[in-house]
Amino acid sequence: MIISWKKLKVHLISILFAVGVGALAGFLTRNGMTAFEALKKPSLTPPSAVFPIVWTVLYVLMGISSAMIYQSDSPGRRNALIFYAAQLVVNFFWTIFFFSLRAYWFSFFWLLLLLGLIIGMVVTFWKINKSAALLQLPYLLWVVFAGYLNLMIALLNRT
Numbered sequence: 001m002i003i004s005w006k007k008l009k010v011h012l013i014s015i016l017f018a019v020g021v022g023a024l025a026g027f028l029t030r031n032g033m034t035a036f037e038a039l040k041k042p043s044l045t046p047p048s049a050v051f052p053i054v055w056t057v058l059y060v061l062m063g064i065s066s067a068m069i070y071q072s073d074s075p076g077r078r079n080a081l082i083f084y085a086a087q088l089v090v091n092f093f094w095t096i097f098f099f100s101l102r103a104y105w106f107s108f109f110w111l112l113l114l115l116g117l118i119i120g121m122v123v124t125f126w127k128i129n130k131s132a133a134l135l136q137l138p139y140l141l142w143v144v145f146a147g148y149l150n151l152m153i154a155l156l157n158r159t
Contacts, residue, residue, distance in 0.1 A: 010071055015063030021088055022059040025095040026052065032099030042152035058142060061135045062088070068132040069125055080124035087117035104154035111147050118143055 003011075037048065046054075062084070069080045091114055098107040118140050126133035 007067075007071060011064060011067040014067035014070065015060050018059040018063035018066065018088065019056060021092055022055050025092045026055075029095050029099035032102070035102060036099060039153055040156040042149060042156065045149060054142060058139045061138060065125065065132040065135040068129050068135075072128050074128040076124060076127055080121065080128055083117060083121035083124050087114060087121050090114045090117055098150065104150065104157065108147065108150045108154055111143065111150055115140075115143055115147060 033048070066081065066084050069077055069084070074080075090110065094107055094110050094114055097103045097110055118136065122133050122136045122140060125136060
């Protein structure tokens with residue numbers, strides 16, 4: 001199967017955009033990593049090196065998935081892309097609230113908003129392109145896990 005340059009370009013731009021949003025969030029919160037390392041964390045917390053790898057993979061999947069939706073002719077495309085953009089914005093700000101502002105309880109409830117938006121995105125993607133929706137399941141699961149970590153950090157580090 002040969003992919004046209006136009007389709008490939010849309011995929012590349014979508015991937016670079018999603019990864020860029022994640023990279024910008026990481027850059028803006030890089031100073032918060034020292035404080036994060038000093039926190040009491042639950043035993044299921046992965047090593048710090050795992051997070052950028054997982055997030056990069058998830059952002060690539062987001063980019064691929066959003067490109068698939070963008071290239072569809074579905075009348076639901078606009079709504080699906082609004083969910084995509086909204087969850088990306090909420091995801092971006094969660095990183096700032098959690099790592100830079102250290103607002104762990106606020107971040108947990110913000111993450112619940114993100115989870116709702118991801119579910120909405122998956123549902124709208126499913127109606128258009130099942131493969132695009134399935135590509136978002138690792139993201140959905142990771143954010144559920146991130147919710148557990150966020151909640152436990154909030155509980156373990158009450159001051």
